[in-house]
Amino acid sequence: MKIIIIGSVAAGTSVAAKARRNDENAEITVYNADYDISYSICGIPYFLGGGVDELKALTPRNAPWFKKRFNVDIFTRHEVTKVDAEQKKVTVKNLDTDEIKEDSYDTLVFATGATPITPNIPGVDKEHVFHVRTIQNTFAIDRYMQKNEPKKATIVGAGYIGLEMAEQLTQKGLEVTIIQRSNQVMPHFDKDMAFRVEEELLKHGVNLLLNEEASYISDNTVETKSGKVIESDLVILAVGVRPNTKLAKEIGAELGNTGAIAVNTKMQTNIPDVYAVGDVAESFSVITEKPIYRPLGSTANKMGRIAGDVITGGNLEHRGILGTGILRVFDFAVGQTGLNEKEARKEGYDIEVLHNLKPAKAEYLGGKELVIKAVADRASGRILGVQAVGEEGVDKRIDVFATAITFKAKAEDLFHLDLAYAPPFSTTKDPVLYTGMALQNAIEKKNKLITPQELTEQIEKGVKFQIIDTRSTKQYEVSHVVGAINIPHANLRSEANNLDPEIPTVTYCNKGVTGNAAQNVLRNMGFKNVYNLSGGNKNYQKFINN
CATH class of the missing domain: 3.50.50.60 (FAD/NAD(P)-binding domain)
Structure with missing residues (x-):
C-alpha cells in the first residue's frame, strides 16, 4: 500500500505514525510545503512573550527524526500543486529548486490545514504587520521586535490567539490595544461571561475597542472605521483561519456547511481512497450531531490517528467534539x-x-x-x-x-x-x-432560577416581581437589585406575612446560597412562584454594569 499525505503538523504526522504502527510494510510519504513538519502553534505567543526560551522548543520533531522513528519519507518545502483522483497521481513542486515531479498513491490524505484570514485593510502588507500561525511567522515577529523594539502593539481580533498575544505582549512591556468588530471578546463565550474576561484585560492595561473595525494601517498608526487613530508600531492579525480546501475542491471533494471538507466518522471524503483530517476537515458536535468547525491541535491529532488506523484496516471512528477550549488571560x-x-x-x-x-x-x-x-x-x-x-x-x-x-x-x-x-x-x-x-x-421546579438578563428583560416587559434582598442592611445599602426590598434572611419568616404569595417573587443574596435558602422558606410558606437570582447580587451587578 502506498499512502501519500499532503501536509503535516499535528494531523498529517498522526496519520503517518498510526499507519506505520499498524502496517510495517506500507509505503508512507508526506509532502509538506512548509519548512517545519511538527510544531506547537498554541505555544507561539509564549515564545514571543518570553515564556519559552528557544524557538526550537516549539519544533521538537523534524523530518530526519520522523524518518528514523517511523520510516516515513517526509519532503519539506514540497508543495502538491495538483491531484489526479482518477489516475491516483499527484504533481509535486520543490519550492527550493522549482523541480516538478509526479508521484502515485493508493490512498491520499488531505492534511492541508488552515490559513490565517487576512482582512481587507489597506496596509496589511506592511513589514510590521504579522499573522501568528507558523514558525516562520514567529521567527519574523521575533526578529522584528529585536530589531525595532516596538512600544505599542495593536491586535486585530479577540479570539484565543488575540487574547494570548495581548497577555504576552503586555507582560513584555508593550502598550496593547485590541480591536474587535463584535460587542464582546471571545465569540464562543456568552456575553455575561465574556465581560469578566474584558474586565481582566482592562485591569492589566489593555486598551479594548469593541464594535470597532480596523480600516487602515500606516507605518505607525491603525485607524478604525469610526475615526479612532491608534499609535502602533506592531500589528498582529488574529481574526481567524480558513481551511485550505483548494486542492480538494479541484478533484470534487464535497465541502460541508462550515466550509471545511466534509468527512464521515472514518475521515473519508466522498471520493474513494481520499481522506481529510485536521484543520481542513469538518467535525461534528457530540451534542447536536451537526457539523462543527473548531480547528484545534487536539482534534487534529485525533482525526489523524483515526484516519491512519482506518487506512491500514483498523476500525476507529470519530465520535465528534464539544469544542472544548481553555486559555490564560493574565x-x-x-x-x-x-x-x-x-x-x-x-x-x-x-x-x-x-x-x-x-x-x-x-x-x-x-x-x-x-x-x-x-x-x-x-x-x-x-x-x-x-x-x-x-x-x-x-x-x-x-x-x-x-x-x-x-x-x-x-x-x-x-x-x-x-x-x-x-x-x-x-x-x-x-x-x-x-x-x-x-x-x-x-x-424539577423545586428551586427555580432566573438570570440577571431574564429578570431585567421581564421587568422591561412590564412583569411585576417582588424582589427580596436577603443580605444584611449594610450590604443592601452598598448595592442591590433595582426595585428590591431588604429583608435579611433571619427576619424572613416573621416578615413574610407582609408579602403577597401570589406575586412572582425573586430572592437573592450575594452569590446564591442564602437566596436559595430564602427561596425554600417562601415555597414552604405557600408562595406560588419563587425564583432564586442566578449568581446573586454579585452576578447581577456585573451584568448591569457591563
Whole structure:
C-alpha cells in the first residue's frame, strides 16, 4: 500500500505514525510545503512573550527524526500543486529548486490545514504587520521586535490567539490595544461571561475597542472605521483561519456547511481512497450531531490517528467534539465546553441556566472565586455546556464537565460524582457537585432560577416581581437589585406575612446560597412562584454594569 499525505503538523504526522504502527510494510510519504513538519502553534505567543526560551522548543520533531522513528519519507518545502483522483497521481513542486515531479498513491490524505484570514485593510502588507500561525511567522515577529523594539502593539481580533498575544505582549512591556468588530471578546463565550474576561484585560492595561473595525494601517498608526487613530508600531492579525480546501475542491471533494471538507466518522471524503483530517476537515458536535468547525491541535491529532488506523484496516471512528477550549488571560483561566446559552437556544432547547460562584478550594487556604455558567436541557436533564472563569481550578472543572457531557450525563448525575476532596484542592461540596444539584432542583421546579438578563428583560416587559434582598442592611445599602426590598434572611419568616404569595417573587443574596435558602422558606410558606437570582447580587451587578 502506498499512502501519500499532503501536509503535516499535528494531523498529517498522526496519520503517518498510526499507519506505520499498524502496517510495517506500507509505503508512507508526506509532502509538506512548509519548512517545519511538527510544531506547537498554541505555544507561539509564549515564545514571543518570553515564556519559552528557544524557538526550537516549539519544533521538537523534524523530518530526519520522523524518518528514523517511523520510516516515513517526509519532503519539506514540497508543495502538491495538483491531484489526479482518477489516475491516483499527484504533481509535486520543490519550492527550493522549482523541480516538478509526479508521484502515485493508493490512498491520499488531505492534511492541508488552515490559513490565517487576512482582512481587507489597506496596509496589511506592511513589514510590521504579522499573522501568528507558523514558525516562520514567529521567527519574523521575533526578529522584528529585536530589531525595532516596538512600544505599542495593536491586535486585530479577540479570539484565543488575540487574547494570548495581548497577555504576552503586555507582560513584555508593550502598550496593547485590541480591536474587535463584535460587542464582546471571545465569540464562543456568552456575553455575561465574556465581560469578566474584558474586565481582566482592562485591569492589566489593555486598551479594548469593541464594535470597532480596523480600516487602515500606516507605518505607525491603525485607524478604525469610526475615526479612532491608534499609535502602533506592531500589528498582529488574529481574526481567524480558513481551511485550505483548494486542492480538494479541484478533484470534487464535497465541502460541508462550515466550509471545511466534509468527512464521515472514518475521515473519508466522498471520493474513494481520499481522506481529510485536521484543520481542513469538518467535525461534528457530540451534542447536536451537526457539523462543527473548531480547528484545534487536539482534534487534529485525533482525526489523524483515526484516519491512519482506518487506512491500514483498523476500525476507529470519530465520535465528534464539544469544542472544548481553555486559555490564560493574565490572572484568569478561561474555559468552555459544549454549547453556550445562545447556541442552545438556537438549537431549540428549553434550557435552565445557572451561574455558580464558589471558591475553587477551601477559603481558609486562600481559595479564590470560580465562576461557572452551566446550561442544561429541561426536557432530558442533560448538561449541554459549561463556561468557567477564575484564577484557579478552571481546567479541572472544565475537564470534568467535558467528560460528563460526552457521556450524556444529566444534571443529577453531577451531584453523585465521587470527586477528589482535600482542602488544598477543593471544597466539601465541589463546584461541580453544586452545579449539578442546583440545576437539577431548578429543572424539577423545586428551586427555580432566573438570570440577571431574564429578570431585567421581564421587568422591561412590564412583569411585576417582588424582589427580596436577603443580605444584611449594610450590604443592601452598598448595592442591590433595582426595585428590591431588604429583608435579611433571619427576619424572613416573621416578615413574610407582609408579602403577597401570589406575586412572582425573586430572592437573592450575594452569590446564591442564602437566596436559595430564602427561596425554600417562601415555597414552604405557600408562595406560588419563587425564583432564586442566578449568581446573586454579585452576578447581577456585573451584568448591569457591563
